[in-house]
Amino acid sequence: MYFDSHAHLDDARFQPDFDDILARMRENGVTGMMNIGCDLPSSERSIERYDWIWAAVGSHPDDADHVDEARIARYRALCQNPRVRAIGEIGLDYHYEDIPREIQKTAFRMQLALARELSMPVVVHEREAHEDGMRIIDEFPEVKGVFHCYSGSLEMAKELVKRGWYIGFTGVITFKNARKAVEVAEWLPLSRTLIETDCPYMAPEPFRGRRCDQSMVPQMAKKIAEIKGLAPEAVAQATFRNAVTLFRLDAAGV
Ligand code: NI
Secondary structure (H helix, E strand, C coil): CEEEEEECCCCHHHCCCHHHHHHHHHHCCEEEEEEECCCHHHHHHHHHHCCCCEEEECCCHHHHHHCCHHHHHHHHHHCCCCCEEEEEEEEEECCCCCCCHHHHHHHHHHHHHHHHHHCCCEEEEEECCHHHHHHHHHCCCCCCEEECCCCCCHHHHHHHHHCCCEEEECHHHHCCCCHHHHHHHHHCCHHHEEECCCECCCCCCCCCCCCCCHHHHHHHHHHHHHHHCCCHHHHHHHHHHHHHHHCCCHHHCC
C-alpha cells in the first residue's frame, strides 16, 4: 500500500490514457494520492474531476503574480470541500526568476497565513531559495507541512525535522548523481519521510526522462529502503501512515 503525496494527475498529458494509469496505479498498490494545485484552474480541476483523490489548493511560485486577496478568497472557499487537505504547492523558486523574488515572497506569506487561519498543512516547493524559505516558514511557527522534491542540505533537513516538518522524495532519489538527496534520506527519520511522483515530472530510474506516473511509486520506496537498510514494505507503510497523519486523513476514515 503506497501513498503518492504529490501528483499532478490533472495535467493534460494524462488525458489520453487516464483509465490505464488508474488501473496500473491499483495494480502497483498505490491506494492513496494527493493531487496538488499549481494555480487556480489546476486547484479547481483536482476537486471537480477526481472525487477519490485528496487535493491541495494553491499557487506555485510561477503563479505568484496572481495571488491577491481575491485569489486567497477563492482558495479559502475551495478549502470548504472536505477533500481539500492542504494548501499547496506554495513557496519560492529562484532558479528561473521569471517572477520577481519579492512577489514570490508575498504570495508565499499570504498562503501560509491562509493555512494558519484554516489550521491546514502546506505543501512547499522551494528551489534555490533555501535561506528565504526557512526564514519565511519561521514567521509561521503554527504551520507545518512538507518540503516536496527536497533539494536542500542535510543541515536544513535537520532544521525542518526539529520544527516538525516532513520531507518528500521524488524519483530524483534514484538518479545516479543524487548524492545530496541520498545523504538526507539516509539520515531522515522514517517518521518524517514522504514519497511522491510529482508526475508527470521526475520519473525514477530506469524511466528517467519519461512521463512519470503512479505505477513508479514503488521504485521510490525501494530506493529509500535500500539506502536505509530496511524492507521496502516498511518504507511503504511508514510513508503511507505519514501522509495520513500530515493531511489528517484518519479523521476522514483512511
Ligand atoms: Ni509539483
